Amino acid sequence: MGTALLTDRYELTMLDAAIGSGTHDRECVFEVFTRRLPSSRRYGVVAGTGRLLSLIEEFRFGDAELGWLRDNAVVRPETVDWLADYSFTGSISGYREGELFFAGSPILVIDGSFAEAVLLETLTLSVLNYDSAVASAAARMVSAASGRPLVEMGSRRTGERSAVAAARAAFIAGFIATSNLEAGRSWGIPTMGTAAHSFTLLHDSEEAAFQAQVDALGPATTLLVDTNDIASGVELAVRVAGTALGAVRIDSGDLPVQVAAVRAQLDSLGATGTRITVTNDLDEYTIASLRAAPVDSYGVGTSLVTGSGHPASGMVYKLVSHRDSAGNWVNVEKKSAGKATVGGRKFPVRSLSNGVAVAETIYVDSAPDANSSERTLLADLVTAGTADQRYIGAAGTALARIHHASAINELPDDAFRLSRGEPVIPTDYRRGIT
């Protein structure tokens, strides 16, 4: 199945009507942005871009799609014919994947005819909204963990394909691995995992289960010690695996207290090198609360893949400029109450002072001159229909992770407070003198 019907019906009816009125081939600029960050957030993290570029390449109307549109009279026959030849031939620039965003940041700019560009609205927003929601939550968890490694384990708490995207978004924001195998295969992300409670319960005793696991996976494995009593589980784990046991995992209980007790017990048993990993419904706040506890790594699920309270990023896809019937560019904006937009093509830069971000400066209509205190934020992603392959696939995912690490390093310290607050830098619009 292709991606062309992952689309709201109104995009096709708009196309249909625009073909009728002769406006469908007007050159247009659409932009993707969020009007505001979620209330508690000081910055957001762009993710999904690399996935989106591949999905746009697959955005074609094949026989199955065309037949369905025709049979259901979604659009007129001449529009079905137009769709048969469709592929996106325009250009897309945007924030690099892994980049930070703030209110109004134009994270994607789509140049193309109205017809070509309007069709990509839903797919673009689905990908960027979800993936950015996960990456934005993940980045907060990474900073709350203060350098301790985090593993994404939330596949079971989001749709089965979103799970793969979530693993990828978390990796870009600094998680080190995922439990999701398809994310390993598709995106080159390291995968981790050893055993669930069912493995212990399957065996005639906890000891038999631990022995089976150590026999198969070696003593460096991670044993899950809370199926019954944790202290007994830890004692048994070291007895079976020896002091070379890799790690124990704790998935329940009052973690700060529990973790300290387990650390002391492991040390007293001589398993001083055995690590402790915790996985009990963590979010950025509980991770921060464990800073003083001797945790070695975190596994995070539900809160991560649901954006930790903000499961959608609020991104919208808006027409900001187009050529009119005389061929002149016209800036456009809607005036809807509470949802007004800013017309005109944007040229965003991150304003820096001594290497620290101080503002998201968005020039409207004309680009600023190159300037060492302003980092340009738009990169060419698709040129005349062809995507820059550097941003795609496993290599693109790895590149996004590197870019994120560099971009977040520019933020002032205030960005990393977990409490509710304003965006850590303001968004300033600047209009050229025209």
Add this chain to the structure above:
Amino acid sequence: MGTALLTDRYELTMLDAAIGSGTHDRECVFEVFTRRLPSSRRYGVVAGTGRLLSLIEEFRFGDAELGWLRDNAVVRPETVDWLADYSFTGSISGYREGELFFAGSPILVIDGSFAEAVLLETLTLSVLNYDSAVASAAARMVSAASGRPLVEMGSRRTGERSAVAAARAAFIAGFIATSNLEAGRSWGIPTMGTAAHSFTLLHDSEEAAFQAQVDALGPATTLLVDTNDIASGVELAVRVAGTALGAVRIDSGDLPVQVAAVRAQLDSLGATGTRITVTNDLDEYTIASLRAAPVDSYGVGTSLVTGSGHPASGMVYKLVSHRDSAGNWVNVEKKSAGKATVGGRKFPVRSLSNGVAVAETIYVDSAPDANSSERTLLADLVTAGTADQRYIGAAGTALARIHHASAINELPDDAFRLSRGEPVIPTDYRRGIT
């Protein structure tokens, strides 16, 4: 791409170790349930079952998957060979899709060898958790709308494939249509949609845009009237389309006030049959707040596809019974703090009094005798590896919608209060005399 790698790595490492210890072919019973409903909720709605049955049929390890597992040494070579022959040959019973669930309801019961059944954990939970979260939110919106039709429009606010599942889950819970075209094609759900603000902004005037839309789609279309001033938009819409205009859509502003004003204006213009549809960030609470306003239909997006505050359902997949080395059945349960489970195979019924639900009664270990005041909740979904085709595809989706309408009709009136509260019926466990 198949579905076999939409799986957490630990399922394969458990399989690997169980093959090593000779426990992999022990007969097992796994159950899917949620420990508690989200705090504000009085009932939940099962969704995803029909999708899951198809995804389980596609759960095979092909050359690409096997090669990746081998190359990455996820499991030992003999386990890779075992996976090459895998298909699920066990049996699955469960709550009918569209059925209601409460704390502890065993919505899916998987019978099979440990090896066969453990592999389905992640896929099963991904599907049931997400789809049920959406259906549970959707059902509340349907009751808040008091009979007015609701359309699902949230594709852009969730992952691109989750969007299709969300449209389906909302339809099962009583929504009448979706904006998502793939949901129309895959699941036979009616699709709706006409135009966005970009269509108005593309044209040289709002009048030209309305005229283009009416020319293409006829006067029975829905015109979006809030790109500029709503009163001017409504006046123009009726002038262009005539009093046979199908509907106007309002996507911004203070809806109760706005809607009443638009209704009065439409009536004064003679457009007494023109309907009003609203689409401005609705959830069950804002829908309920519009009960007194002359709204004709609602379009719902973000809050629906993100489960209205509860984006994951909390479903877990737990081993409850298995045969031991002597071939005897052993009930098992974990004792982890706050996460203890109830061992033993469950036989759930909905206890009714005069046709009204009074309890979720869960018999443990043995089924009750047939009883007119207890509706049996488990249906045979998969028998010896073969799914009941009635529950699959578009026909299965339609059947689930019918079943939901019937099941929800059994709930006491208290179920439909939107305020926070306890589950509307208690869950009672009953153990047979053994």
